[in-house]
Amino acid sequence: MNRPAAVEISYDCMRFLITHNPTNSTLNKFTEELKKFGVNTLVRVCEATYDKAPVEKEGIQVLVSKSN
Structure with missing residues (x-):
C-alpha cells in the first residue's frame, strides 16, 4: 500500500510533521x-x-493524546 508523503508545517518556532500511521x-x-x-x-x-518501544529506543519520546 502506498502511503502519502510526510508534510512539515511550521508555526512560530514550532515544527509539526504530519505522517501516516x-x-x-x-x-x-x-x-x-x-x-x-x-x-x-x-x-x-x-x-x-505499532509498538512504541523501538521508536523510543531511537531517542524519540512517544506521547499519546487523551482522546485515545
Missing part, C-alpha cells in the same frame, strides 16, 4: 523518516498500530 512492519522506515526531519517528540492522535 505506521505498522510494526513499516516501523523501521517510519523511524528513519522521523530522524531525517529531526523529530524528538511523537504524539499519537489515532489508534496505536
Whole structure:
C-alpha cells in the first residue's frame, strides 16, 4: 500500500510533521523518516498500530493524546 508523503508545517518556532500511521512492519522506515526531519517528540492522535518501544529506543519520546 502506498502511503502519502510526510508534510512539515511550521508555526512560530514550532515544527509539526504530519505522517501516516505506521505498522510494526513499516516501523523501521517510519523511524528513519522521523530522524531525517529531526523529530524528538511523537504524539499519537489515532489508534496505536505499532509498538512504541523501538521508536523510543531511537531517542524519540512517544506521547499519546487523551482522546485515545
